[in-house]
Amino acid sequence: MGATLAINNNKDRIQVNLKLSSLTTEEVGPANDLATILQGYTSSTLSAGDAHLAFATDVDRGLHCRPRRLDCKYLYDQRGSELFEAICDLPEYYLTRTETQILTKVAEEIAAETGPLTLVELGAGTSRKTQLLLDAYCAIESQPDYIAVDVSRSALDKGRRMIGETLPTVRFHPLCASYQQAMPIFSETGKTIVVFLGSTIGNFSEQEFNVFFHQVADNLTMGDYVLLGVDLHKNVETLEAAYNDSAGVTQCFTRNLFSRINRELGASIDLNQVEHLACYNEAAHQIEICVRFLESQEIFIEPLNARHRIEAGERINTEISRKFTLDGLASRLAAFGFKTRKVFSDPDNLFALLLLKRQETHLHLE
Numbered sequence: 001m002g003a004t005l006a007i008n009n010n011k012d013r014i015q016v017n018l019k020l021s022s023l024t025t026e027e028v029g030p031a032n033d034l035a036t037i038l039q040g041y042t043s044s045t046l047s048a049g050d051a052h053l054a055f056a057t058d059v060d061r062g063l064h065c066r067p068r069r070l071d072c073k074y075l076y077d078q079r080g081s082e083l084f085e086a087i088c089d090l091p092e093y094y095l096t097r098t099e100t101q102i103l104t105k106v107a108e109e110i111a112a113e114t115g116p117l118t119l120v121e122l123g124a125g126t127s128r129k130t131q132l133l134l135d136a137y138c139a140i141e142s143q144p145d146y147i148a149v150d151v152s153r154s155a156l157d158k159g160r161r162m163i164g165e166t167l168p169t170v171r172f173h174p175l176c177a178s179y180q181q182a183m184p185i186f187s188e189t190g191k192t193i194v195v196f197l198g199s200t201i202g203n204f205s206e207q208e209f210n211v212f213f214h215q216v217a218d219n220l221t222m223g224d225y226v227l228l229g230v231d232l233h234k235n236v237e238t239l240e241a242a243y244n245d246s247a248g249v250t251q252c253f254t255r256n257l258f259s260r261i262n263r264e265l266g267a268s269i270d271l272n273q274v275e276h277l278a279c280y281n282e283a284a285h286q287i288e289i290c291v292r293f294l295e296s297q298e299i300f301i302e303p304l305n306a307r308h309r310i311e312a313g314e315r316i317n318t319e320i321s322r323k324f325t326l327d328g329l330a331s332r333l334a335a336f337g338f339k340t341r342k343v344f345s346d347p348d349n350l351f352a353l354l355l356l357k358r359q360e361t362h363l364h365l366e
């Protein structure tokens with residue numbers, strides 16, 4: 001496991017933990033009032049100024065790397081979140097449709113297995129799919145608590161409105177934060193299920209995957225659950241079509257990251273010269289998404305007064321999307337203290353949902 005990432009993430013977690021514990025003891029009164037804890041937590045930890053500087057610094061750091069890369073969480077500003085929602089409805093993008101189909105069938109079974117608890121969703125977006133799950137929890141508890149974590153505030157606002165209309169008994173708590181920032185919340189929420197859908201886990205490298213599950217396991221309590229959505233191995237044609245749709249929405253989604261850099265960081269990238277590419281790497285079992293610059297350009301990062309020259313033909317990686325097999329996954333998750341309680345799939349085995357339970361045994365992989 002790479003030391004830098006683990007250390008950085010640990011530092012992140014410790015800082016957030018400290019803030020959270022000082023809030024719960026001094027400022028917000030009774031620790032069982034989840035809404036109050038979250039309110040104080042949001043306003044104290046996440047200032048807009050910090051976020052802007054973090055964006056500039058991360059872009060600058062990624063452009064210094066070889067190969068150059070950008071952090072995929074920045075794909076999801078307001079425009080990016082809207083484009084991603086449009087991707088989810090594309091005929092070629094089978095993931096959302098298939099996961100929804102599975103959830104529709106098994107939501108009640110999941111709620112019956114876990115019993116009443118708090119749902120915490122990482123990367124909730126507009127919570128469209130989660131409504132199916134929440135509906136099942138509404139049948140077994142009067143006012144289920146649901147914490148929706150996402151970096152896009154506009155997506156959270158939309159989700160809150162939709163859930164308010166369709167499932168008014170759900171106590172919806174939006175938390176605009178990264179996954180790392182949100183994890184200390186798990187220890188404040190009583191019995192919990194962490195919901196992580198859309199095969200977002202596939203957007204992590206092997207090392208990030210390990211750090212993520214290590215942290216989730218650390219922050220959860222024995223008997224808590226994780227619901228994990230994963231995309232499975234399949235033929236190259238189906239996979240590549242999902243990330244190169246004929247309507248060109250995915251191209252717009254990738255390009256939006258560069259128009260966001262223009263808007264927020266004062267760069268003047270000519271977007272017409274930025275081409276989206278997505279190819280399946282069969283050996284690594286992953287879709288690799290990048291842009292290719294058709295002409296050489298300079299990227300100026302105003303807040304840091306930094307300049308990067310990109311040559312014609314040069315690529316910048318924006319995302320990977322790894323594909324999984326079920327056997328491999330269950331044994332890897334066991335090493336982090338997660339027992340696979342149930343596996344649900346569609347008839348064509350395109351996608352799977354795993355219901356994991358946090359167990360006593362927790363082997364540290366470091």
Ligand code: TRP
Pocket residue numbers: 087095198199200202203243250253254289319320321322
């Ligand atoms: N979690 C999604 C996936 O891996 C993210 C995604 C879908 C995506 N389409 C994309 C990311 C296109 C970048 C570009 O499928």
